[in-house]
Amino acid sequence: MKIAIIADPHIGTQKNNFVANWEICRAHVNAANVDFTVVLGDLTLDGANLTQDCIFARQSLAALEAPVLVLPGNHDIGDVSRQGRQPVNAERIKRWQQFFGSDRWVCDRIPGWRLIGVNSQLFETGLPEEEAQWQDIAAAFEQAGARKIALFTHMPLFLEHWDEEDRPYWTILGKARRRLRALMQESGAAIVSAHIHRTLFQSRPGEPLIVWAAASSFLARDESMPPQPGAALLGVSFLTFVADSMEVRFESVPGVETTYIEDYKGSIYPPPA
Ligand SMILES: [Fe+2]
Numbered sequence: 275m276k277i278a279i280i281a282d283p284h285i286g287t288q289k290n291n292f293v294a295n296w297e298i299c300r301a302h303v304n305a306a307n308v309d310f311t312v313v314l315g316d317l318t319l320d321g322a323n324l325t326q327d328c329i330f331a332r333q334s335l336a337a338l339e340a341p342v343l344v345l346p347g348n349h350d351i352g353d354v355s356r357q358g359r360q361p362v363n364a365e366r367i368k369r370w371q372q373f374f375g376s377d378r379w380v381c382d383r384i385p386g387w388r389l390i391g392v393n394s395q396l397f398e399t400g401l402p403e404e405e406a407q408w409q410d411i412a413a414a415f416e417q418a419g420a421r422k423i424a425l426f427t428h429m430p431l432f433l434e435h436w437d438e439e440d441r442p443y444w445t446i447l448g449k450a451r452r453r454l455r456a457l458m459q460e461s462g463a464a465i466v467s468a469h470i471h472r473t474l475f476q477s478r479p480g481e482p483l484i485v486w487a488a489a490s491s492f493l494a495r496d497e498s499m500p501p502q503p504g505a506a507l508l509g510v511s512f513l514t515f516v517a518d519s520m521e522v523r524f525e526s527v528p529g530v531e532t533t534y535i536e537d538y539k540g541s542i543y544p545p546p547a
Pocket residue numbers: 282284315316347469470471
């Protein structure tokens with residue numbers, strides 16, 4: 275079975291800079307004959323604040339021909355940090371659910387695999403929704419049976435290694451990271467994430483595969499980012515599942531315009547704290 279991942283589309287109504295790239299990537303996926311598509315967060319440019327962006331994004335998703343699974347990112351439902359500009363909260367989660375359904379899912383459509391999609395924006399927020407998600411995650415792992423698990427999350431668990439310092443804007447924080455790692459220990463085969471706008475395929479003995487899916491929208495320059503091992507490529511990612519293995523392919527898509535977020539000089543987003 276083959277699935278597509280479109281990550282970080284950042285499509286908006288007031289700021290529509292990345293809509294053309296999204297449409298090109300969507301057409302590329304529609305032509306690729308996939309079994310289903312995962313949209314891995316930051317679907318909207320500012321769904322965390324603008325209902326209009328959510329309405330537009332939902333209409334836009336409908337033009338994907340294969341079934342779609344969606345997860346929220348920070349620009350869809352807000353940030354983990356309670357001190358941030360847009361903290362995730364009950365109202366933002368509710369808006370997501372209204373337009374896109376659940377903020378997490380379990381998918382057993384691929385023989386031998388269980389895909390577990392989580393809302394990375396809840397971890398270590400202390401919100402009641404966080405505890406409810408942990409219970410769902412524990413059950414999803416417990417009931418996986420012999421299936422291998424691929425964890426899907428907008429934010430990665432780490433940039434360079436499991437024990438790195440906490441960077442609330444960039445990765446899932448340490449306590450939640452260790453808890454997820456413990457769950458992954460037994461049958462966790464892969465962790466697929468977005469958010470960094472870089473691509474990565476990392477295979478280390480005794481560790482789950484680490485996949486960073488290609489963003490469709492824009493890149494960021496090294497100077498604005500913490501050290502990380504990814505490659506700068508915009509486009510679409512494909513995962514092919516054969517028996518108990520998974521192949522990953524990052525594809526540049528003709529017509530996609532490469533721009534860097536810094537070159538918009540704060541007109542899209544204020545710089546991260
Ligand atoms: Fe993003």
